[in-house]
Ligand code: NAD
């Protein structure tokens with residue numbers, strides 16, 4: 001079989017960019033990205049794509065209508081495809097067995113059943129979604145139990161390692177592509193077919209071939225290791241604040257050891273995003289299912305530390321503001337979970353904002369890419385508040401940082417957008433209430449300069465002289 005047509009089920013943050021890059025690099029392959037959501041497909045076919053990702057517009061503009069199509073015609077796309085990516089969402093279960101930890105595979109199962117119902121010729125089905133180990137077996141069972149005569153399937157695991165905000169570069173210059181398959185002649189042939197697609201632009205030496213279960217577990221393991229590094233440095237940020245050490249200096253010093261390496265050592269208000277927490281919880285559930293409580297507890301601590309970091313930061317904000325933020329105007333700069341994306345899933349800004357709202361603050365929020373409806377959706381959903389009407393009364397969304405900060409008692413910087421480094425902080429200081437407080441949750445600002453302007457400044461992992469003395473005077477509850 002030579003792959004001529006690819007179908008992708010799921011036009012989200014993974015399906016959209018991944019298939020756009022495949023279409024770019026494989027002009028002879030027809031790539032159709034399908035979604036159940038008509039609205040999402042309409043957006044992919046419009047001038048304003050449903051997700052913001054640097055470089056994505058350009059890739060889509062080059063390929064859309066040539067060999068890249070976005071469609072709700074799932075039946076036709078499945079029928080004509082030689083290879084089908086399953087790139088649907090795999091959220092944490094919110095009800096039933098494994099609630100709060102296990103991955104909910106209902107969308108993966110739904111996709112497999114669609115394929116089984118529709119396919120009339122042989123298909124390679126590729127699991128691109130992040131799934132628990134052995135999920136390929138579920139897909140295989142569904143497909144093989146519902147197969148029409150003469151139709152054969154091969155199931156491959158091909159997890160995606162892109163990070164949001166850098167997805168196009170991550171895909172075009174992937175450090176590695178991982179493909180897992182069955183150790184049978186048919187399984188190995190299917191692996192070769194998928195390798196052939198990637199080899200249009202990825203050097204063969206960068207394509208790792210494993211068995212299916214190693215591939216599935218490697219994805220969970222990669223995210224668990226990355227998140228663990230962040231929790232490790234964040235744990236040390238608390239030690240730094242208590243001792244006078246500077247977490248950036250510590251990160252630089254330890255990162256020079258090539259065994260540790262310099263990346264992913266930025267202390268922050270905690271990791272967010274749709275993957276880290278979900279995938280670690282998934283791993284924890286797997287460990288519990290395998291009766292490995294010590295291993296489960298080890299990974300659970302990475303999540304616990306992240307919760308601690310988010311609440312620790314918010315508590316510091318409240319304590320510095322004389323232990324009450326009731327009716328105070330607080331500007332939140334940045335709402336996405338990291339810079340260069342409009343994605344807010346599990347963003348630490350949600351936890352910070354919700355806690356401040358609970359304490360009676362009035363929030364003025366600005367993010368360069370997150371729209372009004374999305375911020376309101378996050379802050380009014382039942383996980384964030386029991387009183388959505390109060391949230392609506394106390395939140396104002398702005399279209400510039402300067403308008404958000406006018407008259408504010410404090411600024412809380414939650415996302416490391418580059419534009420926040422370039423703001424005129426003297427101008428900002430002049431329009432704020434005094435004393436003016438700055439809480440830099442991403443360590444990106446010039447703290448000496450802010451202090452010289454007159455701000456009281458607090459950041460992560462570093463005790464700044466003036467702010468800490470004010471904080472100690474202002475709060476009776478500091479340890
Ligand atoms: P997403 O929610 O942005 O997109 C998933 C899409 O699948 C939705 O638009 C949904 O409507 C669609 N869908 C669900 N069932 C469908 C079906 N049967 N047929 C057609 N469409 C269907 O999710 P995402 O962020 O793209 O993540 C997808 C998967 O990739 C998840 O398993 C995630 O863990 C994994 N992943 C995500 C990232 C990331 O950065 N977002 C990175 C690596 C891996």
Ligand code: UDX
Nearest residue numbers: 160161162163164264265266268271272273275337338
């Ligand atoms: C992650 C993985 O990096 C990627 O390989 C996987 O495919 C999906 O999950 P993503 O969540 O998009 O990607 O972004 P990432 O850059 O990993 O950042 C996740 C969170 O960690 C963000 O909130 C970010 O601000 C935070 N982070 C990252 C830190 O706090 N410190 C760091 O040093 C790095």
